[in-house]
Amino acid sequence: MLGLVLSACSSNKSTNKEATDSKASPSASASSGTPASSAANEEPYKFTLVLSNENSDYVRQMQADDPYITALNKISAEEIGVVVDFQPFEMADRYVTLATRLASNDMPDVFQLDTTIQVPELAGAIAGGAILDTTELLNQFGKDILAAYPDDFWKSPNISQNGKLYGVPKLQISQQPKGIYIRQDWLDKLGMKQPETLDDYLAYFEAVKTTDLDGDGQHNEVPLVLTKELSIYNWVFEGYFGVFPDQWKYVDGTAQPDLIDPKMKEVIGFYKTLYDKGYINDSMFTMSMGERGGFILNNPVGAFVHDVQHSGKLGYYGNPGNYTTQQGVDIAVVTGPKTPEGTKRFAPLRLPNQNVFIISSKAKDPQKIVEYFNWYFSNSEALANLLLYGVEGHNYTVKDGKIDWDPLAKVNLDERFIYQSYISPMKGDLRASDASLAFDPSGDMVKQAKKDTLAAGDDRGAFKYMPVMKTQLENPQLGYGDGSLYADMFAKVILGRETLDQAFDQFVANWKKQGGNDVIAEATAWYNANK
Amino acid sequence: MPTFRSERWFQWCNGFFILAVSILMLMPLVHLLAVSLSAGEFVSRNQVYFWPKGWNISVYEYLGGQSRLWRSLGVSVYITLMGTMITLLISTTLSYALSRKYMPLRSLILKLIVVTFIFSLPLIPFFLVVRDLGLLNSLWSLMIPTATGAYYIFIMAAFFRGLSSELFEAGRIDGCNEYRLFWQIAVPMSIPVIATIALFHAVYQWNSYFYAIIFIRDHSLYPMQMLVREMVILDQMMNNLTGYDTSTKAMATDQLKAGVVLFVTFPILLVYPFIQKYFVKGAMLGSLKE
């Protein structure tokens, strides 16, 4: 459009990184790969993969001759005749990146989204055919990918629209279960066992509060750390009561949000008890998630919620070396209190997919792209070694034909994320995989926690894939995080500014009045159409 | 009749007040400096106030070794100097023109400029203009699209308007054309305001990173604030999902942040004292209003 006015001035200096065209290898073997020898003779097909840098400094400073990318491309060139040009964008800017790409009609071959294709940015692009319909390609060349996900995923709005599939998903390892991180060393000191019932937790918190566990002569131990966003990392006891702020249930023909469920009142009441007893950090309403990490590592903290995979001795919070001010920190992860019925549902599981990679309709050889992604599920030994141990000579050595990989070597501590996650676009964060956990001294604990969480399951049903409803998009105060009516009420009750009953009932009334009723109607309609 | 005593009393009170406020302003930076030079464990325990505890320069050693930091410093210096020159060029000429009552379409143009600062600039159309001009992924995109605005123009125009008209009339009698009137009369008489706008823009250019996010893809062209953003702001924004850089383990992240902020702020602080002398000079060259 502006071209009309500015065609005289425009030049082709704008960066359009197109995939270099090459002769595609004629022998395209779809799945389990023995190296296709004919592929080695021809130029491998190269496509551009624009993906998040996952906030990693290493990725930000990656050079063109990076050893991991080079190694990966070498293997994929030999085995299936495809190489990839990794172009990371800043994770925080992913939507701006998507928007500018779309607006300037400069979509790369493959672009990484968050969990779903149902983002407003893409509405016109999908309808207008700029995003490739991958249904047929997946059916023919992506069989292993199809098999890796449950059936209901392929029907969900995350990946499908009007019955067609768009893009290729990336696995969420074990659906990122959450757990409560507690201090095993403190439990040992106190002679307590790991908390199981609600009373156990209360006892643990009380002990932490009143005992000088780090021996500094001060009672500054914080039993439980919560932050102001009230996000999933704050949901310690919601599971016990069976309601979650982001969950819906289908009751008597309408969709009902847990947010206004009377049981939620009990949840809030319980947190108030904890707060009144001094078990929660009093910076709760001014501390953000970004600050929590530093707080945990630098202060004596009794419990907090986090993704289970970081609790092993090699994990970020499990590694005692990261706790600069304390000695002998021993982290254990547990899956929340058991209800009187004996169930233990801690936190909602993440969806089966962590991301979706959309393919541009202008990609020169989308079949090769799908084959490439499918290859990640193959039995390729070279690939498996790369994704677990890294590059030979750089991350590990071979002694007597056996691989000697030291997870605690500096290079591996620093760069494990790259070869176990970043260069594995299909399989998600492999640091949480069982294979990787086998190397962690606390690996069994983490594996058990994963198992427990998955076993406890998820009763969200079809609501699992429900996108944010239209009315809520315009009324962010109807959600549950920072800036919501729920958070306002929660804070006022916890701090005793308002009484629980009155505040909660007022909240429900306000929520409904300010658009909540519309959200309920929209959710019900969605559920009926998608169950 | 002001007495000597009341004058002295006023001077002391005023001076004390100014000093107190100045110290208040200085404290956060002193605190940051102390944090950046302290040993990690004191920082973690929030025990550092205005003096370093446990002398430790590893933050600066680390930063000094980061070649991308130096490279981006070069980029920042370049776009600040060059960008300010471009800004002064465009702003002074236009402001001068708009201060002359005989400028054609003057009233209309002024009104149109008012519109540009009241209504905000939508981002995507702005991006598309820059793209269509072929400026993407070049340093020009950081210097030209943001070169000037109503703020600079109106301030400078007001100053130009206030210049005594006698000198211009004399110049015209001497046969100066507009260009010479501008360059040889108006500009030398307006050094304080030109210096001020130069300072404003230099600081703006030095501190900006927002447009670098959408216009620049090549990391080697990143200005320093982008790196600061990565180290300080984004760190705050993101959850700890991905692992960590153990080379900084010797220092608490707060220290690194403090060090980076000081590293980036220090150069631009040197500019103002340099500019200050122009504020005095102007007084010699004539009054602003008759």
Next chain:
Amino acid sequence: MPRTIWQALTSNPRVGVFILAVPGLAYFLLFKYLPLLGNIIAFKNYDLFLGIWGSPWVGFSQFERMFRYGEFIQIVTNTFAISFYQLIFGFPAPLILALLLNEIRTFWFKRFTQTMLYLPHFLSWIIVGGIFIELLSTKGMVNLMRASLFGAGPVQYLIEPDYFRGILVSIGIWKEVGWGMIIYLAALAGINPSLYEAAVVDGANRWRQMWSITLPALLPAIVILFLLRVGNLLDQNVEQVLVFLNPLVRNVGEVIDTYVYRVGLQGAQYSYTTAIGILKSLVGLVMVVSLNQLSKKVTGESMY
């Protein structure tokens, strides 16, 4: 005598001065006006792929959405209130500081403190916020001083609705007053010292001098800066507000711009946020037009 067409043209002052203005005019046309036309998406349902022209028209429905927003009255009230506090306290502050600083006679002291006073301008709100949150917390310096000086119990300043706006505005002033005074210092430098000498001879004291010489000399700058300020009256610095905003003070602190930010997080609400921006700008437009007229009549100074 003009010898070439070029000389003929440039010797005409009107043409000459217009040519001088060309680079600036080209800039405004390309980088301000052209994108400004993009505001038209407020009347459409803008889709990134369909582009500005391809997106469908929806009339005023984006504007209506704003009025239907459940907390509309609250955020508008908050925005006006905070903006007015900032105007009433924040606008005069740099001027007053400049005038006081101008009275200092010791040259090196004046120079030295000038450099210190603008330092907070360079810190980002994330840092400034972090510092003040620490200072105002229950175990922070302010409360510790209250305890030791007055024996008073701690006040949780950051989560009291009554304090929020005051804290927000004050810290904002603290951060920017030293920077904002620079322009006034530049203007003060341009005042002819002989005017003051004459006034002293006439027996005027410092306050009389300020009233008759200094302030009139500063009037053009004051008027321009004031009009520039009110043109964007309802604009707030999102970073600044968000760093202090928390659930307990949201009812007094949530402003239009933080709402726009939250909506923006949900993704691609370009048309809606542009419409909101236009509504804010209309208020600014009314302010500028009316106050410009007023200033013309009362002070003789105006922006256009």
